[in-house]
Amino acid sequence: MFTHQHQDGKARAGLLQTPHGEIKTPVFMPVATRGAIKGAVGFDELENLGAQISLGNTYHLHLKPTSQLIKKMGGLHHWERWDKPILTDSGGFQVFSIQGKKITNDGVWFNSHINGDLFYLDAETSMQIQIELGSDILMAFDECPPNVPDFKAIENAVNKTTAWAKRSLNYFASQYDLAIPTTKRPQLFGIIQGGSFPELRQKSLKEITSMNFDGFAMGGLAVGEPPKEMYKVLDEIVEYMPKNKSRYLMGVGTPVDLLEAIERGIDMFDCVLPARNARHGSLFTKDGVIKIKNAKFAEDSSVLDPECKCESCSEKKCTRSYIHHLLKVGEQLGQKYATIHNLFFYQELMQNARKAILENKFSEFKDNFLKRYL
Numbered sequence: 162m163f164t165h166q167h168q169d170g171k172a173r174a175g176l177l178q179t180p181h182g183e184i185k186t187p188v189f190m191p192v193a194t195r196g197a198i199k200g201a202v203g204f205d206e207l208e209n210l211g212a213q214i215s216l217g218n219t220y221h222l223h224l225k226p227t228s229q230l231i232k233k234m235g236g237l238h239h240w241e242r243w244d245k246p247i248l249t250d251s252g253g254f255q256v257f258s259i260q261g262k263k264i265t266n267d268g269v270w271f272n273s274h275i276n277g278d279l280f281y282l283d284a285e286t287s288m289q290i291q292i293e294l295g296s297d298i299l300m301a302f303d304e305c306p307p308n309v310p311d312f313k314a315i316e317n318a319v320n321k322t323t324a325w326a327k328r329s330l331n332y333f334a335s336q337y338d339l340a341i342p343t344t345k346r347p348q349l350f351g352i353i354q355g356g357s358f359p360e361l362r363q364k365s366l367k368e369i370t371s372m373n374f375d376g377f378a379m380g381g382l383a384v385g386e387p388p389k390e391m392y393k394v395l396d397e398i399v400e401y402m403p404k405n406k407s408r409y410l411m412g413v414g415t416p417v418d419l420l421e422a423i424e425r426g427i428d429m430f431d432c433v434l435p436a437r438n439a440r441h442g443s444l445f446t447k448d449g450v451i452k453i454k455n456a457k458f459a460e461d462s463s464v465l466d467p468e469c470k471c472e473s474c475s476e477k478k479c480t481r482s483y484i485h486h487l488l489k490v491g492e493q494l495g496q497k498y499a500t501i502h503n504l505f506f507y508q509e510l511m512q513n514a515r516k517a518i519l520e521n522k523f524s525e526f527k528d529n530f531l532k533r534y535l
Contacts, residue, residue, distance in 0.1 A: 200500030236295025
């Protein structure tokens, strides 16, 4: 259940109830693709840096170690030792990124990237896998096409997404009584597709939101289109999404993208970007991104960000010189400290955005952040 607590302009502060606790929104979900945060950040550390929910990847966990094994081990929460909420994607994005896949009206055939074994994934299979994983929030199976200027291709994807959404919901409803509060059962979110075609986005919006999903996501964005194009789609669609249910923008993104989307009414985000950038030496600070591998940081004795309260900065007091060295020589400890820092930056950004919304100061907060960050 999503409770819409306060609104400042279109920016929203809310509360999402799940079997593993409540989530204060806006929220950013760190991505634990294969049951772990890349950069060797443990789930205890993830909790310490303020994360409220993590995301698992259905495709990768299905291939290895399999959802059946994870269920046998007590489910994803017990297996990972993470007692907060977990969202799993449907596997669609990864499957549709694979070369040589065969898409039918019923589902998708594809070869494992691990060993080439042939697999089949459809709406019912995706639901079954996510239920076996023990997710708090499941995503309906959808077709996520590349954002190309091909109306017919995007239209076909929208039609499949609607058909598969109905099948996902029917299977989910066969396993759970949807009248039960979401503190006692998982939730299922539907996904709106349509690329950058307004008429197709409106068509998908109407069809998906007519179904009894617990929340709704915007898919098919942040797949290569310019940020202004994504903002345009959000301007055209978000305000027409149900106000009493969660709004999730999948796979986004930079700090700027997050604030722009919050301003347009989005509640939830996920992205590999903060952890991936950390491993490659791009670190977020209130004064912008620093490329810590640059030679000028080799003799910089200051911490990563003197205003940051993350473990790397405030407790370990890691210097830029030290992180520069660790990443340059490939030490995993450097990746860990950098990842903790970047993930903390994102969590703090969401906390401050929520506080600003509750105080009716979001626009001022966003402007001040961007003036300094950019």
